[in-house]
Amino acid sequence: MLYQSTRGNSQPVSAAGAIKLGIAPDGGLFVPDRPVYVTAGELALMAGMTYQERAASILQLFLTDFTSGEIRECVQGAYDREKFDVPEIAPLQKLDEHLYVLELWHGPTCAFKDMALQILPRLLPRAVKKTGEDREIAILVATSGDTGKAALEGFRDVPGTHIIVFFPARGVSEVQRLQMITQEGRNVHVVAVEGNFDQTQSGVKAIFTDSAVNAAVDRRGYRFSSANSINWGRLVPQIVYYFSAYADLLAKGEIASGETVNFVVPTGNFGNILAAFYARQMGLPVKRLICAANRNNVLTDFIRTGTYDRTREFYRTISPSMDILISSNLERLLYEVTGGDAARVREWMGALQTAGRYQVDGETLEKIQAVFWSDFAGDPATMETIRNTYRQYGYLMDTHTAVGKYVYDRYVEATRDTSKTVIASTASPFKFNQSVATAILGEEAVRGKGEFELLETLSRATGLPIPKGLKDLDKKPVRHTLTVAPEEMKRVVQELLTGRN
Ligand SMILES: N[C@@H](CCOP(=O)(O)O)C(=O)O
Numbered sequence: 001m002l003y004q005s006t007r008g009n010s011q012p013v014s015a016a017g018a019i020k021l022g023i024a025p026d027g028g029l030f031v032p033d034r035p036v037y038v039t040a041g042e043l044a045l046m047a048g049m050t051y052q053e054r055a056a057s058i059l060q061l062f063l064t065d066f067t068s069g070e071i072r073e074c075v076q077g078a079y080d081r082e083k084f085d086v087p088e089i090a091p092l093q094k095l096d097e098h099l100y101v102l103e104l105w106h107g108p109t110c111a112f113k114d115m116a117l118q119i120l121p122r123l124l125p126r127a128v129k130k131t132g133e134d135r136e137i138a139i140l141v142a143t144s145g146d147t148g149k150a151a152l153e154g155f156r157d158v159p160g161t162h163i164i165v166f167f168p169a170r171g172v173s174e175v176q177r178l179q180m181i182t183q184e185g186r187n188v189h190v191v192a193v194e195g196n197f198d199q200t201q202s203g204v205k206a207i208f209t210d211s212a213v214n215a216a217v218d219r220r221g222y223r224f225s226s227a228n229s230i231n232w233g234r235l236v237p238q239i240v241y242y243f244s245a246y247a248d249l250l251a252k253g254e255i256a257s258g259e260t261v262n263f264v265v266p267t268g269n270f271g272n273i274l275a276a277f278y279a280r281q282m283g284l285p286v287k288r289l290i291c292a293a294n295r296n297n298v299l300t301d302f303i304r305t306g307t308y309d310r311t312r313e314f315y316r317t318i319s320p321s322m323d324i325l326i327s328s329n330l331e332r333l334l335y336e337v338t339g340g341d342a343a344r345v346r347e348w349m350g351a352l353q354t355a356g357r358y359q360v361d362g363e364t365l366e367k368i369q370a371v372f373w374s375d376f377a378g379d380p381a382t383m384e385t386i387r388n389t390y391r392q393y394g395y396l397m398d399t400h401t402a403v404g405k406y407v408y409d410r411y412v413e414a415t416r417d418t419s420k421t422v423i424a425s426t427a428s429p430f431k432f433n434q435s436v437a438t439a440i441l442g443e444e445a446v447r448g449k450g451e452f453e454l455l456e457t458l459s460r461a462t463g464l465p466i467p468k469g470l471k472d473l474d475k476k477p478v479r480h481t482l483t484v485a486p487e488e489m490k491r492v493v494q495e496l497l498t499g500r501n
Pocket of ligand 1: 142143144145146147148227228229230268269271272321322328
């Protein structure tokens with residue numbers, strides 16, 4: 001299988017090539033050049049498999065230039081009990097007859113990003129070797145909170161790699177910020193950006209396609225890659241857990257073979273829900289994909305109207321990982337639903353760049369609406385949902401997952417669809433404990449308490465353990481203090497890589 005650019009102006013590459021490059025040289029995103037399918041029989045077999053076995057069988061379909069031995073090694077190294085605190089890796093919790101929560105945050109950094117960023121650092125060095133690359137890999141990451149820490153943890157001290165993570169200085173939770181600025185490792189850098197996530201992500205993308213910067217780092221023996229979901233190597237491992245959730249439903253007798261289910265995905269950069277879309281294309285029986293947005297509801301408007309318009313106010317919310325107005329992976333969806341029409345994708349992405357908006361045609365919109373449904377939750381609704389879900393089910397969810405639950409309730413109200421539905425739970429509630437503790441305990445109980453005191457408060461009140469990765473974070477030394485303006489990102493990357501900072 002080869003991978004081609006959504007913008008059609010780059011040479012197709014192997015899976016190893018796509019993983020190594022991260023983004024296509026023409027600024028597009030790599031997509032597989034042909035569909036792959038999983039049959040009902042294969043799906044039934046997955047019900048009896050471990051998470052690791054399920055992962056290996058899906059990865060094998062896409063990473064055709066990796067041997068099965070290599071894939072097995074990567075999978076075993078990534079999803080082991082040292083790193084994940086439950087044997088199921090991605091357990092499914094039942095809330096009621098229709099609703100399930102897929103917990104994707106049992107990895108070392110307590111967010112769903114670990115599901116891919118524990119394995120990408122194993123795939124990438126192999127991809128480098130396969131492509132005959134002799135330069136070291138400089139991984140640039142833009143984060144609104146979760147990807148950054150997961151990428152740092154995954155790539156720390158991985159030979160032949162360096163990682164620079166940029167995060168919006170005031171756009172992440174206090175726990176997320178401390179997770180990143182205390183990061184250990186000889187090959188890691190963390191830089192705060194005086195701007196929002198969109199400026200941070202645009203800054204990183206501009207570096208990838210800047211020939212002068214590329215030439216400068218090349219002279220120093222580096223080549224850039226990405227650990228964001230623009231990298232195909234991030235997306236395939238995310239496809240796995242949709243299959244795994246379905247296999248678990250089958251194994252537990254919750255659904256019959258072939259029964260369609262819905263997935264609700266709290267959405268920002270569109271990578272997670274796009275992975276669910278690919279799973280559906282591969283034959284996973286999925287009825288609707290419910291795209292849950294926060295007050296930055298650019299995707300909800302797009303799915304309802306076909307107009308993508310980022311020229312609107314950017315809000316900081318209590319679900320900061322989703323504070324995004326330019327959702328990178330939508331580009332891949334547009335490519336897929338237009339049957340690979342790179343010219344049209346180029347036109348839309350060009351309009352997004354220059355005018356900040358584009359409008360898709362009626363046929364494209366119809367295809368999107370046949371699969372996707374969307375609504376959004378503001379902060380008050382998110383808080384109320386955390387409180388009500390805890391009261392009704394005794395289940396504690398983080399702010400992003402609560403956006404998903406709120407939107408699911410709106411979906412059922414609007415459609416009366418009672419199909420079994422799985423909410424992708426994207427982060428541990430302890431990662432956003434200020435909001436979560438306030439929601440379930442009230443303002444009074446949290447007044448005057450710092451984030452870390454609240455970890456204890458939340459743990460005592462709910463009987464849930466504080467995740468290992470978050471304990472004692474406040475006692476770790478701060479190692480990264482650099483803050484830059486968005487326009488300084490190019491310079492800083494060069495300085496960090498050449499050791500002049
Ligand atoms: N929500 C993300 C933003 C980047 O998304 P990615 O999936 O493209 O890495 C974050 O937490 O950083």
